[in-house]
Amino acid sequence: MKVLVAVKRVIDYNVKVRVKPDNTGVDLANVKMAMNPFCEIAVEEAVRLKEKGVASEIVVVSIGPKACQEQIRTALALGADRGIHIETDEEVQSLEAAKLLKSVVEKEEPKLVILGKQSIDSDNNQTGQMLAALTGMGQGTFASEVVVDGENVNVTREVDGGLMTVALKLPAVITTDLRLNEPRYASLPNIMKAKKKPLDNMSPADLGVELAPRLSTLKVEAPASRQAGVKVADVAELVDKLKNEAKVI
Amino acid sequence: MSILVIAEHDNSELKQATLNVVAAAKAIGGDIDVLVAGENCGAVGEAAAKADGVSKVLVADNAVYGHFLGENLGELVAEVGNSYSHILAAAGTVGKDFMPRVAALLDVAQVSDIMRVESEDTFVRPIYAGNAIATVKSTDSIKVITVRPTAFDPVAEEGGSATVEALDIVKDAGLSQFVSEELAKSDRPDLASAGIVVSGGRGMQNGENFKMLEQVADLLGAAVGASRAAVDAGFVPNDMQVGQTGKIVAPQLYIAVGISGAIQHLAGMSDSKVIAAINKDEEAPIFQVADYGLVADLFEAVPQLEEELKKVL
Incomplete structure (x- = not known):
């Protein structure tokens, strides 16, 4: 069975985010970029399915500027078989990403599409669900366990209050949560091998999708910062302050 | 303007998050209807009708909505919500699951996890894990929005007297089935x-x-x-x-x-x-x-x- 994994290039999660002084966005100049952590988990899950003999081929796709090829190569080094780069320098919003991925799904006909539940830049948590709706597939969002069983996949989901397991007909879309797996690191020989794996390049126009953003960002600001309060000497003073000064207990 | 709020509940009780979302709807302004989709969820509909500021409660009571599967809820809400200017749900795991499906089916964008309403089409939301706060304007005719409940003070639980209408719309996408659930049991508050x-x-x-x-x-x-x-x-x-x-x-x-x-x-x-x-x-x-x-x-x-x-x- 073929598995399609979508990955996004985002600011590295260890980098301290700084808002631009003109409030037009976040400063990404000379900032370390990396694969979105939830997408790493998606790649890892696909590779594990292949190691179990469930998946036969892993295709990894990324949308964005030329530099996204770094993240596709990373996925190839981790075990994906080939890459598709949908190249654009324009801003791509969730609905457009879902439409682009839908075209790829129609061409590639994967049995399973795995994405991260959200990217750590825009924090939308939308693309997987939108792709599932547009392709008429079921969705296992916020997955913490994935078990393929014949023509179905059972997905255990992290929901408010606990866990919920659903059975989805294949083909299906899965979005990963943090505890699905712990991604491996790519070995040097695999990084070298990944350079020779096939990587197709196409444009949104090649896929028949016109980019037409519906949302415009008017401004981006730094969050209001909290002021550090006071240090108390002991527990008795803490309880006194909470009761008599803050009046919250 | 007319706003459809999708209630968050467990088929027996209306979750407080719904009252927070109604508060966000009030900040947008306009008539507010609440859709309660579930199974044997009549009591939730009654509770929603009492919430302050709600004009009408629509109850879609059917086994296909019992476990809030995103595929079925997505189709239902896209059909019912089609005649509204805004569709709002709490940004919990249920809302996050089905709302993007609604948006895609209606061919509109979704604005996720809003913290503040600036106007009927402009909203404030966190990005980069809350390290930046974006003000976003939507140009779509229907605005599909998930709301961060803690960012809005809830409307009063009592005081409203909305009409309650049963909806006979059954959407079974046939794509997913509920298997099991392990919910932590606790007497402590949510x-x-x-x-x-x-x-x-x-x-x-x-x-x-x-x-x-x-x-x-x-x-x-x-x-x-x-x-x-x-x-x-x-x-x-x-x-x-x-x-x-x-x-x-x-x-x-x-x-x-x-x-x-x-x-x-x-x-x-x-x-x-x-x-x-x-x-x-x-x-x-x-x-x-x-x-x-x-x-x-x-x-x-x-x-x-x-x-x-x-x-x-």
Whole structure:
């Protein structure tokens, strides 16, 4: 069975985010970029399915500027078989990403599409669900366990209050949560091998999708910062302050 | 303008988050209808009809909605919501699951996790784990929006007298089936809406030690939370996680015990009214956001806290 994994290039999660002084966005100049952590988990899950003999081929796709090829190569080094780069320098919003991925799904006909539940830049948590709706597939969002069983996949989901397991007909879309797996690191020989794996390049126009953003960002600001309060000497003073000064207990 | 709010509930009770979302709808302005989709959820419909500011409650009561499967809810809400200017739901795991499907089926964008309403088409939302705050304008004719419940004060539970209408629309996408569910059972208040939260971090050292926090929480009528470090270490289950990738909380009082205060965690609790922190490392970043900081060994401080609270409560 073929598995399609979508990955996004985002600011590295260890980098301290700084808002631009003109409030037009976040400063990404000379900032370390990396694969979105939830997408790493998606790649890892696909590779594990292949190691179990469930998946036969892993295709990894990324949308964005030329530099996204770094993240596709990373996925190839981790075990994906080939890459598709949908190249654009324009801003791509969730609905457009879902439409682009839908075209790829129609061409590639994967049995399973795995994405991260959200990217750590825009924090939308939308693309997987939108792709599932547009392709008429079921969705296992916020997955913490994935078990393929014949023509179905059972997905255990992290929901408010606990866990919920659903059975989805294949083909299906899965979005990963943090505890699905712990991604491996790519070995040097695999990084070298990944350079020779096939990587197709196409444009949104090649896929028949016109980019037409519906949302415009008017401004981006730094969050209001909290002021550090006071240090108390002991527990008795803490309880006194909470009761008599803050009046919250 | 007309706004459709999708109720969050468990088929027997209306969740408070719905009242927060109605408050967000009021901030947009216009007629507010509430859709209750579930199975044997009549009581939820009655409760929604009493909420302040609601004009009409639509109840879609059918087994296909019993487990809130995103595929079925998506089709239902896209059909019912088609005649509204705004469709709103709480940004919990149910809303996050089905709302993007609604948006895609209607061919509109979704605005996720809004914290503030600027106008009928402009909303404020966190990006980069709350390290930046974006003001976003939507040009779509129908605005599909998920709302961060803690960012809006709930409307009154009583006082409204909306009409209740049964909806005979059954959407079974036939793509997914409910298999099982493991929900944590607790007599403590729900973490996301509790007035006081007591959270533990990696400093707790193991799950057994969380009992100390539970005893303090029970004295205060508080919920118990945890940092991602504590969850990843396996001390407590993941549904207790407070932070950008877990629950977003904004209680009256947040007590952080043995939590260093990683950005990820702060993003989930820094809107709390009062923050108290106990940590033995005086350089811990949690002290930069805490109103009251106590530098102490938690294994001494927490039992003392329990004793002191018993004296004053």
